[in-house]
Amino acid sequence: MNFSLEISPKTDLETLPSLKDVYITMLPGGDYKDTAKQAVNLVKSGYNPIPHFPARSIETETQLKDYISICKDGGVKQALIIGGSREPIGKFDSSIQLLETGYFEKMKIGIAGHPEGSPDISDSKLEKAMVDKKPYADYIVTQWLMDPQLIIDFISKQSVPVHVGITGPLKITSLIKFANIVGAKNSINFLKSNFSKALDLMKPKDPNELIEKLKMHTDFFHIYTFGGLKETNKWLEENKYV
Numbered sequence: 001m002n003f004s005l006e007i008s009p010k011t012d013l014e015t016l017p018s019l020k021d022v023y024i025t026m027l028p029g030g031d032y033k034d035t036a037k038q039a040v041n042l043v044k045s046g047y048n049p050i051p052h053f054p055a056r057s058i059e060t061e062t063q064l065k066d067y068i069s070i071c072k073d074g075g076v077k078q079a080l081i082i083g084g085s086r087e088p089i090g091k092f093d094s095s096i097q098l099l100e101t102g103y104f105e106k107m108k109i110g111i112a113g114h115p116e117g118s119p120d121i122s123d124s125k126l127e128k129a130m131v132d133k134k135p136y137a138d139y140i141v142t143q144w145l146m147d148p149q150l151i152i153d154f155i156s157k158q159s160v161p162v163h164v165g166i167t168g169p170l171k172i173t174s175l176i177k178f179a180n181i182v183g184a185k186n187s188i189n190f191l192k193s194n195f196s197k198a199l200d201l202m203k204p205k206d207p208n209e210l211i212e213k214l215k216m217h218t219d220f221f222h223i224y225t226f227g228g229l230k231e232t233n234k235w236l237e238e239n240k241y242v
């Protein structure tokens with residue numbers, strides 16, 4: 001099995017586990033140069049960095065070119081192209097617009113998948129976007145979710161590898177909190193229906209429960225740590241994944 005995880009531009013690289021693939025976020029309001037700098041530092045430290053390119057957070061085509069140029073010049077060979085924030089701050093309002101520029105030539109490209117849907121876009125528009133983006137994509141990274149059947153159904157429809165989004169070991173109460181933030185209604189219902197006892201809600205949920213149900217369908221798991229990098233490192237080491 002192959003694991004990747006997600007960090008911020010400010011994450012101390014000394015705290016990272018010995019995973020090869022590390023994604024770097026560019027959150028709304030963030031500076032692309034910070035994400036690019038972290039990506040280049042990861043190259044120097046022996047990692048394979050995958051910076052986020054959120055379309056709606058990139059103001060101009062010049063800015064996009066500069067972001068890509070810094071990354072490529074620093075040895076970055078992979079990118080995750082996403083829509084990003086709800087409102088565009090400039091020229092781009094969808095990931096397909098970034099892909100169609102042709103500026104990512106010779107880079108390995110990941111795109112976002114939403115097996116559970118998105119609170120910001122209708123299911124029909126999501127399906128059309130996936131059809132439009134897939135010719136440019138080497139693989140798909142999904143949102144994190146908890147219902148294994150939703151993921152299995154999604155994987156069965158894809159023609160490229162799917163990297164399934166999972167969380168590190170978090171309490172069920174914390175998972176429900178993050179699910180509410182991202183609008184993951186099916187995962188909220190799944191969590192509530194499967195972990196109703198108060199004691200269960202306070203225990204960290206082991207990601208292996210989901211992995212066991214999915215490992216026959218994918219070899220790739222992408223970890224959203226939600227700030228719990230220390231706990232995720234411990235879990236990876238205890239399970240001999242690193």
